[in-house]
Amino acid sequence: MIYFDEGAxxxxxxxxEFNFERDPASALEHxxxxxxxxxxxxxxxxxxxxxxxxxxLRELVISHGSSGxxxxxxxxxxxxxxxxxxxxxxxxxxxxxx
Numbered sequence: 001m002i003y004f005d006e007g008a009x010x011x012x013x014x015x016x017e018f019n020f021e022r023d024p025a026s027a028l029e030h031x032x033x034x035x036x037x038x039x040x041x042x043x044x045x046x047x048x049x050x051x052x053x054x055x056x057l058r059e060l061v062i063s064h065g066s067s068g069x070x071x072x073x074x075x076x077x078x079x080x081x082x083x084x085x086x087x088x089x090x091x092x093x094x095x096x097x098x
Contacts, residue, residue, distance in 0.1 A: 002042055002082045011087040030064065034087060037062040038071055041082045045075040057085065067091055
């Protein structure tokens with residue numbers, strides 16, 4: 001099961017609004033790309049890289065065009081749940097809610 005924290009849901013909304021202002025026709029495509037990539041975590045929760053000094057958090061790199069997004073998440077093996085904590089564009093410095 002995949003669960004999006006409130007912060008991650010806010011990030012999705014922020015990403016949609018940013019892209020909608022730039023190109024309304026492709027704004028939803030960005031969100032769909034992120035959701036599709038995060039969906040892979042249901043089957044392969046350990047594919048993300050270690051998030052460094054914040055264990056047990058991991059980062060999933062999501063390619064999109066010449067850049068993409070990064071989803072910060074945690075996997076509970078006991079509960080078999082992936083909790084997405086935050087999402088950001090690869091060119092952003094840090095996560096908004098972190």
